[in-house]
Amino acid sequence: xxxxxxxxxxxxxxxxxxxxxxxxxxxxxxxxxxxxxxxxxxxxxxxxxxxxxxxxxxxxxxxxxxxxxxxxxxxxxxxxxxxxxxxxxxxxxxxxxxxxxxxxxxxxxxxxxxxxxxxxxxxxxxxxxxxxxxxxxxxxxxx
Numbered sequence: 001x002x003x004x005x006x007x008x009x010x011x012x013x014x015x016x017x018x019x020x021x022x023x024x025x026x027x028x029x030x031x032x033x034x035x036x037x038x039x040x041x042x043x044x045x046x047x048x049x050x051x052x053x054x055x056x057x058x059x060x061x062x063x064x065x066x067x068x069x070x071x072x073x074x075x076x077x078x079x080x081x082x083x084x085x086x087x088x089x090x091x092x093x094x095x096x097x098x099x100x101x102x103x104x105x106x107x108x109x110x111x112x113x114x115x116x117x118x119x120x121x122x123x124x125x126x127x128x129x130x131x132x133x134x135x136x137x138x139x140x141x142x143x
Contacts (some may be wrong), residue, residue: 008136009048015140020103022142025055027119027133031041031087034129035080045075045102057092057102065089087124094122112138 008015008026015022032042048071049055054063068085100106112134119130121143
């Protein structure tokens, strides 16, 4: 039996409100769920990041690698803690550099396919992460 799919709502993320912060939170969660880890572990790691207020590119960069590893470990995301901390920092840095904000990235993407391509340009963001992200985001983007 395939694992049950996790949705943004289950993580307390409101994609309906049109809020860029919520969209980035879902992207952050998608990056965690995109790794081959148990969903419960990815969910716990995401909730630990939320608890520490590390839910924006700025907050990720401010937290730094050691803090990210510590928070991921608290969520039992230990197998991929180092690589994920590095990936979160690299993606946040590239996002700020190239688009300034997640909202700008979304606005500059005219189609879902274009958004998929732009997201996969970030080092470490592959088709699985984008598939998870778009599963919940596509209906919002098409409004």
